[in-house]
Amino acid sequence: MSTGGNGRPNGSLPQTKICQFKLVLLGDMAVGKSSLVLRFVKGQFDEFQETTIGAAFLAQSVCLDDTTVKFEIWDTAGQERYHSLAPMYYRGAQAAIVVFDITKPETFERAKAWVKELQRQASPNIVIALAGNKADLAEKRLVEYEDAQTYAEDIGLLFMETSAKTAMNRKRCQKQTPRISHTLHEIGELTSKIRIPSLPRGAAETKSSANRLAS
Amino acid sequence: MESLEDGPDQGHAKCCVKSSRRMSNGDSAPASGPFVLLLHLRACQEAWAPGAPWTKDGAHAALWGRPAGSFLVLRDSSARPELLCVCVEGASEPVKDFPIRGSGTVVQLIDSHLGFPDLAQLVVFYTLSRDVLPVCLLVPAWMSSLAKPSEKPPPQLGPKSWLCPPSNTSSDSMSVSSVAPGVVMCTIQLTTASGALCIVNPLYVHEHGDDWLSQASVSAQQGAHPDKRRFERRLSKTRPWGGAGLVKNRGISLDEETLQSYSKGPAGAGVGAAVVTTSTGVVLRRSSSSSTSSTSSSSCDLFQRASTGSSVFYSSAPQSPHRVSWVESNMWMSPPPPPSLLHPPSLELDSLSVSSMEEETDSACSSPALSHHSRLLLAGKMKNRLSAVGNALGGLVNPQKRLTNRVQELSRSRSGGFGVALRAFVEQTQRAVVAEAVTSTDILQEVRTSLTGLRDMLMEHTDVSSLMDSMADLPEAELDVMLETSLHKVALKPVSSHLYSCIHSSHSSDGSFQKLQSNQHTLEGRSLEELEGTSGTGVPDPVTMEKIQQRWVSMHGAYSPNTKVHILLKVCKTIYHSMRANAKPGVVFGADDFLPCLTWVLLRSDVVTLQIDTDYMMELLDPMQLQGEGGYYLTSVYSALFYISTFRPRLAVRQLSVEAQQSLSQWHRRRTLHCNQSRRGCHRRTIRRHANTKTSPKDAPGPEGESRDTQVPPGGSEETLQVITDHQSVVEVCMKEQSENHTQEPQPRDNKSPGVRGSGPDAKTGPSQGGWAD
Numbered sequence: 001m002s003t004g005g006n007g008r009p010n011g012s013l014p015q016t017k018i019c020q021f022k023l024v025l026l027g028d029m030a031v032g033k034s035s036l037v038l039r040f041v042k043g044q045f046d047e048f049q050e051t052t053i054g055a056a057f058l059a060q061s062v063c064l065d066d067t068t069v070k071f072e073i074w075d076t077a078g079q080e081r082y083h084s085l086a087p088m089y090y091r092g093a094q095a096a097i098v099v100f101d102i103t104k105p106e107t108f109e110r111a112k113a114w115v116k117e118l119q120r121q122a123s124p125n126i127v128i129a130l131a132g133n134k135a136d137l138a139e140k141r142l143v144e145y146e147d148a149q150t151y152a153e154d155i156g157l158l159f160m161e162t163s164a165k166t167a168m169n170r171k172r173c174q175k176q177t178p179r180i181s182h183t184l185h186e187i188g189e190l191t192s193k194i195r196i197p198s199l200p201r202g203a204a205e206t207k208s209s210a211n212r213l214a215s
Numbered sequence: 216m217e218s219l220e221d222g223p224d225q226g227h228a229k230c231c232v233k234s235s236r237r238m239s240n241g242d243s244a245p246a247s248g249p250f251v252l253l254l255h256l257r258a259c260q261e262a263w264a265p266g267a268p269w270t271k272d273g274a275h276a277a278l279w280g281r282p283a284g285s286f287l288v289l290r291d292s293s294a295r296p297e298l299l300c301v302c303v304e305g306a307s308e309p310v311k312d313f314p315i316r317g318s319g320t321v322v323q324l325i326d327s328h329l330g331f332p333d334l335a336q337l338v339v340f341y342t343l344s345r346d347v348l349p350v351c352l353l354v355p356a357w358m359s360s361l362a363k364p365s366e367k368p369p370p371q372l373g374p375k376s377w378l379c380p381p382s383n384t385s386s387d388s389m390s391v392s393s394v395a396p397g398v399v400m401c402t403i404q405l406t407t408a409s410g411a412l413c414i415v416n417p418l419y420v421h422e423h424g425d426d427w428l429s430q431a432s433v434s435a436q437q438g439a440h441p442d443k444r445r446f447e448r449r450l451s452k453t454r455p456w457g458g459a460g461l462v463k464n465r466g467i468s469l470d471e472e473t474l475q476s477y478s479k480g481p482a483g484a485g486v487g488a489a490v491v492t493t494s495t496g497v498v499l500r501r502s503s504s505s506s507t508s509s510t511s512s513s514s515c516d517l518f519q520r521a522s523t524g525s526s527v528f529y530s531s532a533p534q535s536p537h538r539v540s541w542v543e544s545n546m547w548m549s550p551p552p553p554p555s556l557l558h559p560p561s562l563e564l565d566s567l568s569v570s571s572m573e574e575e576t577d578s579a580c581s582s583p584a585l586s587h588h589s590r591l592l593l594a595g596k597m598k599n600r601l602s603a604v605g606n607a608l609g610g611l612v613n614p615q616k617r618l619t620n621r622v623q624e625l626s627r628s629r630s631g632g633f634g635v636a637l638r639a640f641v642e643q644t645q646r647a648v649v650a651e652a653v654t655s656t657d658i659l660q661e662v663r664t665s666l667t668g669l670r671d672m673l674m675e676h677t678d679v680s681s682l683m684d685s686m687a688d689l690p691e692a693e694l695d696v697m698l699e700t701s702l703h704k705v706a707l708k709p710v711s712s713h714l715y716s717c718i719h720s721s722h723s724s725d726g727s728f729q730k731l732q733s734n735q736h737t738l739e740g741r742s743l744e745e746l747e748g749t750s751g752t753g754v755p756d757p758v759t760m761e762k763i764q765q766r767w768v769s770m771h772g773a774y775s776p777n778t779k780v781h782i783l784l785k786v787c788k789t790i791y792h793s794m795r796a797n798a799k800p801g802v803v804f805g806a807d808d809f810l811p812c813l814t815w816v817l818l819r820s821d822v823v824t825l826q827i828d829t830d831y832m833m834e835l836l837d838p839m840q841l842q843g844e845g846g847y848y849l850t851s852v853y854s855a856l857f858y859i860s861t862f863r864p865r866l867a868v869r870q871l872s873v874e875a876q877q878s879l880s881q882w883h884r885r886r887t888l889h890c891n892q893s894r895r896g897c898h899r900r901t902i903r904r905h906a907n908t909k910t911s912p913k914d915a916p917g918p919e920g921e922s923r924d925t926q927v928p929p930g931g932s933e934e935t936l937q938v939i940t941d942h943q944s945v946v947e948v949c950m951k952e953q954s955e956n957h958t959q960e961p962q963p964r965d966n967k968s969p970g971v972r973g974s975g976p977d978a979k980t981g982p983s984q985g986g987w988a989d
Contacts, residue, residue, distance in 0.1 A: 020842070022842075025805075025806075029747070029749075029807050030807060033806075033807070034803055034804075034805025034806065034807070035803045035805070038805075052320060052844055053318075053320070053321065053784060053787055053788040053791060053844065054318070054320075054787065054791040054809060055320075055803045055804055055805050056805050056806040056851070057844050059843070059844075072842065072847075074806075074850075075805045075809075077806045077809075077811070078807050079747040079807065081858075082810055082854075085810075085854040085857060088850050088853065088854050088857070089854070
C-alpha cells in the first residue's frame with residue numbers, strides 16, 4: 001500500500017519486532033541530503049528495499065538485535081524560501097540528520113540553526129545526527145572536522161563526515177556506506193531505546209500485538 | 216484491484232529474496248531458474264533493448280512477421296526505456312506499442328499498475344503474464360535454453376540476431392535442453408499457503424497485492440522454464456528438425472552463428488516471414504506463425520500459442536487485462552500425461568498436481584500426433600479443473616467486494632444499529648454548516664470521529680467480524696484499509712460533496728482562498744528557477760500538464776480519501792518523470808528539486824479545488840494511511856499550497872506571519888501525527904475535539920493587519936522562533952490535555968523552562984502506555 005509501510009508483516013521474521021521511525025533530512029540546498037541517504041539505501045542492497053516513486057521519500061530497514069527498524073526518510077527542501085514549511089515535515093519525526101557541506105561554512109551555520117530549531121520545536125526526544133558532506137573535497141574544506149565534531153559533542157549529536165562522490169572515489173564510497181549505515185544503526189538504537197518503552201502502539205510495534213489486542 | 220498504490224511502492228528487491236524462500240515450501244523450484252533468465256536478459260540487454268539508432272519504425276519493421284510476443288524495447292535519447300514494441304499478430308496492427316515509464320527506481324508500462332526495479336525484471340514478468348498486454352512476451356527459445364548462469368549469451372548480440380536466434384547444429388543441444396539435475400517439474404499448486412507456483416489463486420493475489428505478483432512471476436518462471444525446456448527436448452526427440460531449432464547451441468560456434476545470422480539477416484528487418492536465414496528452428500517458428508498450421512508444425516504452433524497466451528481452441532477465456540494471466544503461459548507448458556492417466560475433473564483444492572504424471576511423459580510421447588493429442592486432452596481437462604476451482608473460489612475472489620457488500624447490506628437494514636447510526640451520521644453531516652465558531656476543520660474532524668465510531672460498530676458486528684476473521688491471513692493493516700474503504704462507500708459517498716462545499720465556504724469566509732488565488736496569479740508566471748528549482752530539472756510539458764489536470768479532476772471526483780491519495784501519488788510520479796526528462800542518468804532528485812517543481816505544477820492547477828481535496832484527505836484519512844509515502848507527498852502538497860497562500864514577495868523569507876503561525880499551529884493540530892493509533896483511538900479524538908475548542912483563538916486575528924505588526928526583521932530567525940513559541944503556548948495547553956492520549960505532536964518548548972522536556976508528550980506517553988501494553 002502507498003503508506004509504504006507498516007501494514008505488511010515481514011513474513012520472514014515473524015519473531016522480530018518491527019519499529020517504524022520517521023527520519024527527516026534537513027540542511028541547506030544542494031548539500032547532498034538525498035544523495036547521502038540514497039547511497040545508504042542503495043549501498044546496502046542492490047536496489048531500493050522499498051521502491052519508491054522518488055528520492056524525496058525513501059524507506060529503509062536496519063536490523064538491530066531483535067528489532068527491525070524501518071526508517072521512513074523524509075527529505076526537505078533546503079531553500080531558504082521553503083524554510084517555513086520544514087515543521088510540517090519534521091513534526092513527529094523520531095530522528096533527524098542535519099547535513100552541511102564542509103566546503104561551505106554558511107551551510108554549517110545553517111545546520112546549527114536547524115539543530116537549534118529542532119531542539120526547540122521538534123519532538124523532545126528526537127535523535128539528531130550531524131553530517132558533514134562532501135568530505136572528498138578535502139582541498140576545499142572550510143569547515144574543520146574537529147570544529148564540527150566539537151560542536152556535535154557539546155550538544156550531544158551524532159556526527160559523521162560523508163562523501164558525496166560515488167563514481168569518482170569508489171573505494172572511499174565503499175567505506176562511506178558502512179559509515180552512514182553505522183550512524184543509522186546508532187540512530188536506530190538510540191531512537192528505539194528512547195521510544196520503545198514509551199511508544200504505545202503502531203509505529204513501534206508490529207501490528208500483531210497492538211491491533212489484535214484492540215480487536 | 217483497489218490497491219492504494221501502484222506496485223512499485225513495495226519492495227521488489229525484497230521480492231526476490233522472499234520468492235526463493237517461498238520456493239522452498241513450494242517444492243517445485245530449481246533455485247536458479249528465473250535468476251538465470253534474468254541474468255541472461257541483463258547480459259544481452261543491448262540486443263532486445265537497443266539504443267539510439269533504433270527507431271520505432273525500425274523496430275516495427277524488425278518485428279513484422281515474428282511470432283506473437285516477440286518484442287523489442289526502444290530507448291530514448293538518454294537511454295531510458297521508452298517503448299515496448301510487441302508483435303501481436305493482429306491483422307490490422309501486427310506490432311503494438313506500449314509506452315514505458317522509466318525512472319531511476321521504477322520501470323513500468325504506463326498502462327499498468329505494476330512497477331519493476333529494472334527493465335529486465337519487467338520483461339521477465341511479462342513473459343509470464345500479459346497483464347495489460349494482448350499477449351505474453353516471448354523470449355526466444357534459445358535464451359531460455361541457456362540453463363546455467365555461466366552460459367552467457369554473446370554480448371555483441373544485436374536486435375536482429377535477438378529475433379533470429381543462432382541456429383543449432385551441434386548435437387550437444389540435447390544436453391542443453393535436458394532438465395538440469397535437481398530440477399523438479401512444475402507442480403500445479405492451488406493452495407494459498409504455498410505461494411501458488413503455477414496457478415495463481417486469485418484470492419491470494421488479491422490478498423497479497425501486486426508486489427506479491429512480482430515475486431510470483433519469478434516463482435512461476437522457475438516452475439515454467441524447466442518445462443519449457445523439457446517440452447523442447449521432447450520436440451527435439453520426436454522431431455529433431457523442429458526441436459533443434461528451438462534450442463540454442465551453447466557451443467563455441469555460437470558467436471559465429473550470431474554474426475552469420477546477423478550478416479545474412481538484414482533483409483529480415485523488412486520481411487521477417489519471408490526471409491529465412493539461419494536455422495531450421497527459425498523457419499519452423501516463422502512458418503507456424505505465418506501460415507495456418509500444418510499437422511507437422513502444429514505441435515510447435517501449440518507451443519507458441521501456449522506461450523503467448525493466445526490459444527484459440529484450448530482456452531476460451533476472454534482476453535481482458537487481468538493480473539493473473541500468466542497462468543495462461545504456464546499451465547500449457549506442463550508436459551502432458553498420457554491420456555490414461557488423466558483424472559476426471561475434480562474439486563480438490565489443495566493439491567492438483569500433474570508432476571507425478573510427468574515422469575511417464577517422455578515415453579508416452581513417441582509421436583508428434585500422440586503428443587498433440589495428449590496435450591489437447593490435458594488442456595481440456597485442466598480447463599475443466601480450473602473452472603471448477605474457479606467456481607469454488609468465486610465467492611472468495613474479492614474480499615473487498617464481499618466486505619463492501621456486507622457493509623452495504625448492513626447500512627440498508629432498517630433495524631440494525633449500524634444502519635441507524637449511519638443514517639443519523641449522514642443526516643447530521645449534511646446539515647452541518649460552517650458558522651462563526653465552526654470551521655470546516657471542525658466538521659471534518661467530527662466526521663472522522665464518526666467514521667471511527669462507525670468502524671468500531673462494524674467491527675463489533677458479528678457478521679462483519681466473522682467475515683474478517685475468515686480473512687485473518689490478511690495483514691491487519693490491510694483489513695483496516697478494506698474496512699475503511701467499505702465504510703467510505705456507505706458513509707462518505709453521500710456526504711462528500713457537502714463536505715467540499717463546507718471546506719469551500721470556510722476557506723472563502725476566512726479569506727484564505729482569495730489569498731491563495733491572488734498569490735497564484737502573482738506567482739503564476741514564475742519559472743522553475745524563480746521558484747529556486749535546481750537547474751537542469753525538467754517541468755511537465757503541456758501534454759503532461761493536461762494529463763495532470765485530468766488526474767486532479769478525477770482526484771476531486773473520488774469520495775474516498777484513500778483513492779484520492781492514490782491519485783495524488785500518481786501525479787507525483789508523473790512530476791518526477793518530467794523532472795528526469797532531460798537529466799543525466801544517475802542524477803538524484805530529492806526534495807530540493809521536487810518541492811519547487813510541485814509548486815510550479817500547483818501554480819498551474821486549480822489551487823482552490825486542490826486545497827479542498829488536501830484538507831479532505833488530511834482530516835479524513837485513516838491515521839494509518841497518513842504514514843509513509845502517501846503521508847509524505849500529501850504533506851508536500853499541503854506545504855506547497857501553504858507556500859503559495861502565504862507568499863509575500865517583500866518579506867524576508869524566514870519570517871513567519873501571524874497567519875503562517877496560525878496555519879502552522881492548525882497544522883500541529885491536524886491528525887497526521889496520530890498515525891500510531893489503532894482503531895480504538897476514538898476516545899482520544901473526543902478529547903482532542905474538546906481541546907480544539909480551547910484553541911479557537913486561531914480564527915480570531917484579522918489576516919492582514921496583524922501580520923505586519925509582528926514582522927520580524929530580516930534574518931531574525933531567533934525572534935521568529937520565539938514568536939512561534941509564544942504563539943504555540945496556546946497549543947501547548949491543548950496538547951497537555953491531549954497527552955493522555957499518546958499524542959506525539961512536537962511540543963514547542965520554552966527555552967527558559969528546560970523542565971518542560973520532562974513533561975513533554977513523549978514523557979507522558981509512558982504511563983498511559985501501560986494500558987496498551989497490557
